[in-house]
Amino acid sequence: MTTAFLTHPDCLDHLTPSGHPERVERLEAILARIDTPEFSGLDRIEAPLGTVDQVLLAHPLAYYTRIESSVPDSGIVPLDADTYLSPGSLNAALRGVGAAAKAVDLVLDGMADNAFCATRPPGHHAETSTAMGFCLFGNVAIAAKHAIQIRGLDRVAIVDFDVHHGNGTQDLVWNDPGIFFASTHQMPLYPGTGYPSDRGAHNNILNVPLNSGADGSALINAYRQSILPAVRRFKPELLIISAGFDGHRADPLAGLDFETSDFSEVTRLLCDFAAEACDGRVVSVLEGGYDLEALADSVAAHLKVLMEHDR
Numbered sequence: 001m002t003t004a005f006l007t008h009p010d011c012l013d014h015l016t017p018s019g020h021p022e023r024v025e026r027l028e029a030i031l032a033r034i035d036t037p038e039f040s041g042l043d044r045i046e047a048p049l050g051t052v053d054q055v056l057l058a059h060p061l062a063y064y065t066r067i068e069s070s071v072p073d074s075g076i077v078p079l080d081a082d083t084y085l086s087p088g089s090l091n092a093a094l095r096g097v098g099a100a101a102k103a104v105d106l107v108l109d110g111m112a113d114n115a116f117c118a119t120r121p122p123g124h125h126a127e128t129s130t131a132m133g134f135c136l137f138g139n140v141a142i143a144a145k146h147a148i149q150i151r152g153l154d155r156v157a158i159v160d161f162d163v164h165h166g167n168g169t170q171d172l173v174w175n176d177p178g179i180f181f182a183s184t185h186q187m188p189l190y191p192g193t194g195y196p197s198d199r200g201a202h203n204n205i206l207n208v209p210l211n212s213g214a215d216g217s218a219l220i221n222a223y224r225q226s227i228l229p230a231v232r233r234f235k236p237e238l239l240i241i242s243a244g245f246d247g248h249r250a251d252p253l254a255g256l257d258f259e260t261s262d263f264s265e266v267t268r269l270l271c272d273f274a275a276e277a278c279d280g281r282v283v284s285v286l287e288g289g290y291d292l293e294a295l296a297d298s299v300a301a302h303l304k305v306l307m308e309h310d311r
Contacts, residue, residue: 003306004112005039006099007031008047011119013088015076020084021253021290022134027120030286033296034303041307043112047119050097050137057145058138058172063129067093067136079131093136095119096285100143101150103283104238108151114271114282114306116243118299122287124166124242125191133164133191140242140285141172144179147238154178157236159227160185161219161266162244162287163254165194169242170205177202180234182227184208184219186247186256206230212255216262219247223269231273238281239274241267245289245298253290260294264301271309280309 012024034042055064068090070079076086096119103115117139124140125133144156157180158173160166165185170193173179185194187209194207208222231239245263247256274282284306289295 002041002043002112003303004045004103004106004115005042005118005303006045006047006103006115007118008095008099010088010091010095013086014092014121015086015088016084017076022121025292026289026295027118029292029296030118030299033300039303042303045102047095047099047117048102049091050094050101054097054101054142054146055137057149058128058142060129067131083131083134089121089136093121096121096123096139097137097142100139100283100285101146104143104147104151107238107281107283108147113280114309115284116303116306117285119286123285124160124162124169124244124287125164126168127171135168138168138172140240141169143240143283143285144173145176148178153237155180155234155236156238156240157182157231157234158240158242159231159270160242160244160287161247162242163247163251163256164190164244164288165207166242167191167193170194170198173200174205175201177204180204180231180236182206182231184210184222184227186210186212186214186254189254210256213257215257216259216265219258219262220265220269223266228269228273232277235277237278238283239270239278241270241282241284242287243284243302244287245295248289248291248294248298250291250294251289260297260301263298264305267302267305271305275309282306
């Protein structure tokens, strides 16, 4: 079996204003970087269009309807100071939902060892009824709820190493005893959430903030000492990664000091953990990363480790 790589050209049709960090070129840079023989082993799969029912696993219908009705016929319109809609944005976001759910199905059905979803816009800031932080729908939360409510799993863990706290994911899984959410993130930083005191309704939330300037050793120590022991106690049947690469030292939106190799190391830790804890079942979903070269190299490093961990 192989590592599944899910994406779709629709994700290039979500447009943002000139100078916006979450731009089409992010996905183009990733696709160009993996267009080499070393990634020929990826099982490249067209991301399906997510359904309204899949969105409703995490968001109310009124919220979906509000997003749908806000999509312009032309041009670009703001939902807030950071988050925009263009004519192609809804389909792009639905491809992200569909990719995440399809990746879960592929891994659970044994059609792939693990999977990576290269989609945009990202999702981990989208709260129950609020689009924010470039995000429209909570892709990883939807994937986890799909695994439980549709596929019948009992326990799914989400880990998020994006430099920004996944406030949306935390909001969407807060009351779900079957989902454990763990995050490392720079603090203080947007969106100003992710305190260690946030525990969730079922003690199912773990936040490990990192200080500005923290390097990769701080990330790895957080996983070894705090996150992986907690996730191990939860006994997940599937591990979902919110893979944000904006902790890279070259990224313009934050102040952590990670190297590309640090993303390889944290991915290896997570895959090794999954191999012992949940039969290697890993689904990874792209979140942030805004320096194009650093993003492309970091995704490539992440993918190489996933490919090494074919079951």
